[in-house]
Amino acid sequence: MSNTYKKLAVLGHPIAQSKSPLIHEYWIKKYGVEGAYGAIDIHPDDLEKDFGALITEGYTGLNVTAPHKETIRKYCDYFDDAAYEIGAVNTLHIKDDKLHGSNTDAYGFAMNLETSFPDFNWTKGPAVILGAGGAARAVAFALKEKNVPVMKICNRTIFKASNIAADMGGFVMPWEERREAIKNCNLLINTTSLGMVGKDSLDMKLDVLPHDAVVYDLVYAPLMTPFLLDAEARGNKVVTGIGMLLYQAQKAFETWYGILPDVDEDLRKIVLQ
Numbered sequence: 508m509s510n511t512y513k514k515l516a517v518l519g520h521p522i523a524q525s526k527s528p529l530i531h532e533y534w535i536k537k538y539g540v541e542g543a544y545g546a547i548d549i550h551p552d553d554l555e556k557d558f559g560a561l562i563t564e565g566y567t568g569l570n571v572t573a574p575h576k577e578t579i580r581k582y583c584d585y586f587d588d589a590a591y592e593i594g595a596v597n598t599l600h601i602k603d604d605k606l607h608g609s610n611t612d613a614y615g616f617a618m619n620l621e622t623s624f625p626d627f628n629w630t631k632g633p634a635v636i637l638g639a640g641g642a643a644r645a646v647a648f649a650l651k652e653k654n655v656p657v658m659k660i661c662n663r664t665i666f667k668a669s670n671i672a673a674d675m676g677g678f679v680m681p682w683e684e685r686r687e688a689i690k691n692c693n694l695l696i697n698t699t700s701l702g703m704v705g706k707d708s709l710d711m712k713l714d715v716l717p718h719d720a721v722v723y724d725l726v727y728a729p730l731m732t733p734f735l736l737d738a739e740a741r742g743n744k745v746v747t748g749i750g751m752l753l754y755q756a757q758k759a760f761e762t763w764y765g766i767l768p769d770v771d772e773d774l775r776k777i778v779l780q
């Protein structure tokens with residue numbers, strides 16, 4: 508464990524909605540380590556100009572969120588495998604003037620499912636990913652790491668699904684065929700922004716989904732989306748998106764402090780307030 512003071516923050520645009528300061532400040536206090544975690548809003552047009560200044564201000568670590576996860580890679584000296592393969596960085600560790608870029612989203616995705624259902628068998632059958640944006644790439648990487656036998660990716664914009672399938676393996680299914688895609692699936696994941704507060708809901712018929720499939724929504728506002736409520740009503744096990752947020756943060760905190768912090772009930776209550 509390091510007792511050195513760490514200057515930390517999340518970088519994005521916009522950033523006021525980010526829960527990361529709440530999460531990391533909770534752990535800094537709980538574990539009695541030295542540091543402070545803030546939020547930095549940088550417009551994409553100003554990244555080139557403002558990012559260098561940020562480094563000279565003595566930051567030890569940063570979380571990076573939309574829209575900078577891909578563009579920030581050009582400042583990194585090193586990548587971990589996940590950041591390299593996903594093509595996006597969500598955690599920076601600045602050490603000896605070198606920038607280490609990592610991606611903890613895939614870890615967060617998998618840990619959330621495994622802590623919710625410890626008996627879940629990743630290799631039992633196909634997984635279907637709805638969506639092919641940034642979050643879907645991290646999910647696809649996690650599924651590949653877990654040796655999921657078949658991965659199907661359904662997205663409205665087909666070339667984005669094709670890009671993920673080319674990089675991570677898997678099959679592309681047209682958005683219109685998403686009901687067909689889930690027929691024999693073991694894990695169904697919504698990575699689209701549909702169902703989020705202020706967005707349209709996800710139009711997904713679940714009538715052919717096996718009753719023992721796990722249904723996972725990355726959206727966490729609301730916590731129980733209409734998609735998850737439908738799945739729960741027909742007896743499927745469901746996983747909400749909040750744990751992915753907490754576990755990706757857990758790994759980032761470990762990167763900076765060398766402590767793997769607990770994702771406890773008090774923390775869940777704080778972020779869900």
Ligand code: NAP
Binds near residue numbers: 727
């Ligand atoms: P993104 O890169 O903007 O991707 C958005 C995805 O939603 C794309 O696949 C897009 O399809 C699809 N989509 C949007 N509107 C649609 C519509 N009307 N019909 C069909 N598809 C539609 O966003 P992201 O970063 O991947 O994030 C996606 C969601 O995951 C967000 O709700 C975000 O909050 C959540 N998320 C949660 C966590 C967590 O920790 N729980 C982490 C990351 C992201 P097209 O490609 O066709 O546009």
